[in-house]
Amino acid sequence: MATITISTAAYNNAKFYADKQNMGVDEFIVTLINKLAYPPINKKKFRLLPKEQLEPALQDIINMSRNGTLDADDLNGEHARMEYYKEKYSL
DSSP states (O other): OOOOOOOHHHHHHHHHHHHHTTOOHHHHHHHHHHHHHSOOOOOOOOOOOOGGGSOHHHHHHHTOOOOSOOOTTOTTSHHHHHHHHHHHHTO
């Protein structure tokens, strides 16, 4: 078992809080260290905003025409995307 040294004020604060929580100072300190060393993992699920709440540039990309199929040499849609931008922005 290791020993640590803390100021009297810090110990008194820890003792006060531990007493309020009906636990010992050792248990309080160990709990505090564990919370800091192993923070809970935030498991919030990703939620996509409705299309109306997205930025206009993203709305434009979502609204790109999807007529026809992709060419065999344009699997990632780069050519189709560039054609869309040329038409939209008169490039």
